[in-house]
Amino acid sequence: MESTARHELLRGVRAGIPIAVGYVPMAVAFGVLARQAGLGFFQAGAMSLFVYAGASQFASLGLLAGGASALAIVLATLVLNFRHFLMSVSLSRRLPPLSSHGPRRVFSLLGLGFGITDETFVVASLDAALTPACFAGLALTAYLAWLSGTLVGAGFSSLIPAVIARGMGVALYAMFIAILLPGVKKSWINGVVAVAGGAIAWGSSLAVPQIPSGWRIVIAILAASLIGALLGEDTEPERARGETT
Amino acid sequence: MIAGMCAVTFVPRVIPLLLGQDLVLPGWIRRWLSYFPYAALGSLIFPGILSVVEGKPWIGLLAGVVAAGLALKARNAIFPVLAAIALVVALQLLGV
Numbered sequence: 001m002e003s004t005a006r007h008e009l010l011r012g013v014r015a016g017i018p019i020a021v022g023y024v025p026m027a028v029a030f031g032v033l034a035r036q037a038g039l040g041f042f043q044a045g046a047m048s049l050f051v052y053a054g055a056s057q058f059a060s061l062g063l064l065a066g067g068a069s070a071l072a073i074v075l076a077t078l079v080l081n082f083r084h085f086l087m088s089v090s091l092s093r094r095l096p097p098l099s100s101h102g103p104r105r106v107f108s109l110l111g112l113g114f115g116i117t118d119e120t121f122v123v124a125s126l127d128a129a130l131t132p133a134c135f136a137g138l139a140l141t142a143y144l145a146w147l148s149g150t151l152v153g154a155g156f157s158s159l160i161p162a163v164i165a166r167g168m169g170v171a172l173y174a175m176f177i178a179i180l181l182p183g184v185k186k187s188w189i190n191g192v193v194a195v196a197g198g199a200i201a202w203g204s205s206l207a208v209p210q211i212p213s214g215w216r217i218v219i220a221i222l223a224a225s226l227i228g229a230l231l232g233e234d235t236e237p238e239r240a241r242g243e244t245t
Numbered sequence: 246m247i248a249g250m251c252a253v254t255f256v257p258r259v260i261p262l263l264l265g266q267d268l269v270l271p272g273w274i275r276r277w278l279s280y281f282p283y284a285a286l287g288s289l290i291f292p293g294i295l296s297v298v299e300g301k302p303w304i305g306l307l308a309g310v311v312a313a314g315l316a317l318k319a320r321n322a323i324f325p326v327l328a329a330i331a332l333v334v335a336l337q338l339l340g341v
Contacts, residue, residue: 018322021330043247050251060250074249078257083285085257090281092265106263113259118289125282167334170305173294174312174329178322180286181313190283197287205292220288221281228280229273 005133012137015127018178019119019138020145022171023054025164027146030057031153037061041154048150052114052143055214056080080214086221087121088113091135094125098132108132115139118217119172126179189232197224297333304341308332 027048034044039061047057056077063073095112098105112135120142124135184191200220204211211219270278290309297305311332312325319325 018326021323021326046247047250050247051254053250053254056250056254060246070246070249073246074253077250078253081254082257084254085261086281087285088258088261089265090278092262092268093270093275093278095262109262110259113262114255116258116262118285122282122286122289163337164334167330167337170294170297170308170329170333171326173290173297173305173309174326175322176286176290177309177312178316178319178325180283180290181316183283190280193280193283194287194290197284198291199287201288202292217285217288221284224284224287225277225280228283229277232276232280 008131008133009137012134012139013141014137015123015134016120016138016141016145018171018175019123019142022119022168022175023142023145024149024152025168025171026054027149028153030054030061031150031155033058033061033153034150035154037064039064039154041151044154045147045151048147051077052146053077053081053084053117054146076212079212083118083214083217083221084116084121086218087118088116090125091116091121094130095132095135096130112136112139115143117142119175122176123179126183187232189228192231193224193228196227197221200224298337304333304336307336 030048031044034047034057035041039047047060051057059076059080060073063076068076098108100108112132115135116139120135120139124130124138127134180190180194184194197220200223201216204216204219205213294305294309295302297308308329312329315325315328316322
């Protein structure tokens with residue numbers, strides 16, 4: 001049992017490496033921009049340590065620069081991150097039940113929940129044999145990459161050439177594509193759902209640009225996966241079963 | 246401000262995990278949920294990939310196509326990721 005958990009943790013860490021590659025440059029950029037926006041080294045670090053949400057951290061810098069109130073920034077964060085509520089709902093159905101009980105179980109779930117980001121969610125969801133330990137390794141890898149990148153950026157503002165930083169900005173998209181394709185090969189409906197998601201997000205950004213991007217993703221997820229539910233039969237098991245002992 | 250941002254990010258992330266595991270949902274909702282990852286992937290890739298290099302949407306698209314081609318061959322996500330980074334850096338250094 002113990003060695004299985006360790007094996008799963010390491011499997012998660014390995015699955016998290018592409019995410020880390022994508023997170024580090026983004027986090028470095030955040031650290032640099034945070035210092036430019038007037039936050040101190042520790043404030044910038046605290047953002048990544050406690051908030052840990054890329055889009056809203058960047059948005060908060062823009063809002064700070066624009067002189068927004070703390071309440072406005074907190075509300076904007078809520079709006080941007082509400083999509084993680086949907087992801088947490090979905091993940092709660094896929095994750096096998098934890099073996100621990102009582103406070104330990106609650107604490108573990110709090111930790112796993114804190115680790116939900118767009119990237120950890122999609123990688124974990126498309127893992128055919130997801131376990132809590134695997135998600136823990138994945139989430140921890142991503143979190144440490146985000147945190148350490150922020151500290152580097154905030155500590156050594158603008159030592160990283162812009163060309164490299166921008167080049168690494170493509171990393172997360174490449175990873176998304178790499179994890180999407182096997183699912184599409186498995187069932188064409190997955191591809192239809194993904195294309196619909198992209199089309200809805202893009203279409204809404206052109207038609208109503210004033211909607212915050214967080215809500216656009218919420219709308220796209222709800223609508224596009226509904227298309228999948230209408231087209232598809234119940235092929236995918238919602239949880240990996242059989243491995244739990 | 247940071248504490249408030251932390252709270253509004255953390256709570257939506259953990260509530261479903263805390264409550265969701267014991268919940269029994271009807272089949273159509275389960276099916277709906279099962280497509281969330283693919284819908285999320287689609288909306289995260291597009292249109293964001295167009296803005297990898299500001300003002301040059303084709304660079305992001307090209308890198309995406311290359312990553313897709315490599316992903317069909319490779320078993321691991323890391324190889325397409327590194328190739329896409331190299332391509333974007335190279336295109337910028339070439340000044341295109």
